[in-house]
Amino acid sequence: MAIKVVAWRCPQNHRCPAVRACPAEALKQEGRAAPVVDEDLCVDCGACVEVCPMGALQYAETVAVVR
Numbered sequence: 001m002a003i004k005v006v007a008w009r010c011p012q013n014h015r016c017p018a019v020r021a022c023p024a025e026a027l028k029q030e031g032r033a034a035p036v037v038d039e040d041l042c043v044d045c046g047a048c049v050e051v052c053p054m055g056a057l058q059y060a061e062t063v064a065v066v067r
């Protein structure tokens, strides 16, 4: 699986809590923009999907369904 950022779901006005929750340091955030996933580091643990209350981090397979 892969993690995708659904940027329109992110209000982009805060420090992303998922960045701190990621055990692989795979999430990067520039300022208060939506985070981006470094797919080379991501281990698909799903921690970020659980942490984001806005549903801005999703498994790629579900993005089309959840939109």
Ligand code: SF4
Pocket: 003, 021, 022, 023, 024, 025, 026, 027, 037, 041, 042, 043, 044, 045, 046, 047, 048, 049
């Ligand atoms: S799935 Fe896990 S390793 Fe990948 S970005 Fe989310 S928290 Fe980090």
